[in-house]
Amino acid sequence: MSIAGLPEGQRDSTHPPPRMATLGEVCDINPRLPKDHGLQEHSEVAFVPMAAVDEVSATIAQRMARPFGEVRKGYTPFAEGDVLFAKITPCMENGKVAIARDLAGGRGFGSTEFHVLRAREPVLPEWIYFFLRQQRFRNAAKRSLTGTAGQQRVPTAHMAAAAIPVPELARQRRLVDLLACADSMVRLRRRGRELTELMVPALLDDMFGDPQSNPKAWPLVKLGEMLEGIDSGKSPRCHDRPKTEGEWGVLRLSALKNALYDESDHKTLPESERPDPRNEVRTGDLLISRKNTLELVGTPAYVWETRGRILLPDLIFRLRLRPDAGVHPLYLWALLRAPAMRRGLQLLASGTAASMPNISKERLRTLRVMVPAAHLQEAFAQRIAALHAIALQQDAALAHAKKTFAALLARAFEA
Structure with missing residues (x-):
């Protein structure tokens, strides 16, 4: 219409x-x-x-x-x-x-x-x-x-x-009012999504306390003791476009942004390169950037879902938790994005002023992590999953609002 x-x-x-x-x-x-x-x-x-x-x-x-x-x-x-x-x-x-x-x-x-x-x-x-x-x-x-x-x-x-x-000024005003309303709807949808994300650190602090001061005296364990391993992929020269059906993609570093996983941010693996299925991103993966600017190095992301045929690059680690580690991946994801832990990750990074800071696997394993009781972590994970369900609805509403605004914008300026 x-x-x-x-x-x-x-x-x-x-x-x-x-x-x-x-x-x-x-x-x-x-x-x-x-x-x-x-x-x-x-x-x-x-x-x-x-x-x-x-x-x-x-x-x-x-x-x-x-x-x-x-x-x-x-x-x-x-x-x-x-x-x-x-x-x-x-x-x-x-x-x-x-x-x-x-x-x-x-x-x-x-x-x-x-x-x-x-x-x-x-x-x-x-x-x-x-x-x-x-x-x-x-x-x-x-x-x-x-x-x-x-x-x-x-x-x-x-x-x-x-x-x-x-058009005549009166019609300009009417159309401007309409466009402004549609634009405001996009902004409100976006703000609602941002507020949902703010619930994650708020819940973490409420249930477990600040990781820096550890007011509830949870046990502290080195990250390396919880892991079966740390995986990293490869970054061959790729086509600078999204992959099509049947092709493989390689994540860009920017796929981990604001502690969220964006699978659409990838390049396409050329046919001359054989994909290594061991490096394929899987649902439930906990990823972390090993190299980036000082502000962004060590950014974590949890993979809620994947459409498949997406590979890890060499700049992103996958943390594989031991089954008996006593740490829920959703809890660890939320913990690693907390300001105190972000500062700790930045301190682990090395590099010169001319290069981006880099966190080695060896240094990452030394990061000390507070480990609350398993039943509390499970309760926390359930709340985070509920928030994620809300976020999916908000994402769909935001996408619809953007589409509506773009359509109104295009129609308003038809010759």
Whole structure:
């Protein structure tokens, strides 16, 4: 169905077709700071580096301010209501775009890697903002990139020439309200999922206490004493695409993110490489990254399910617990993601400033782990499994909300 409640492909005859224009006709692109800006050297202005714009929420997530004198040169000026669009790869493809709102002093300065779009009278800033959030706009912008690899940018000329439908202002407002509601639904679904994940460390602390202080005096055992072994795979040169049916995939290091397992984050093993079934990821596996940035090294993940034909890389370990270890894998997964244990894992990592920290199998085995009573671990695991069931429902709802927003976005800007 369309945003007007009509079947796909059928236009709503109650509204006249929108006139077509270019962004350059309805926006000032990268406007200069006016000479009569009225700012003094000490005047406080908003400061927005590229990292302050969140590509997931498409908002300015970090609010900062600087004296005008510090940012007047070497930064891009913008004003209240302007739209910021990342022009450099990969920030552009990732969706870094935001509306400048609630700026200190009504003025802001940011990264030179932003295009700034200032809407003129026929269009709302929000209309421009949602237009730029379309995947098809970013796809077209990607085809226009110029420059060397890693430093490619969307030219100003491409932005100015992009065709945009411009309905009457009243219809823009209605569509913007609709899109904002759908966008809010996505954010609420995402926030609900985040809160569910926060329940895991909260339950761990409530049932067993802080691993650093061990207030309940649980026995401490070296991790190596609980393990049958630590497996690691191989990382051959792979095709940089998802595998198809019948092919094998090799996990990327980023498949372990936020202590969760994302099987879709893999590369495809070439036909010339024979897969080693001993390295295949299995349901119930407990994985941990052995090499990454200092912040991320030692990230654990539990494999709730797998579709098969996915192999371990050499940068991810699989911890194989002994049957008589007295440790539930879900408890150990939750424990390894606790802040105190994360700090302990980081201390086990070695490496120079020029290389990513690495945890060896020998050092990992020395990690001391508190081991509560088995029946309490089992009760904890049951609660974690219940949370996982809720998380699956939330994931499905979030995916549906994203699909709805994307469909509404596409229909709103049909010519």
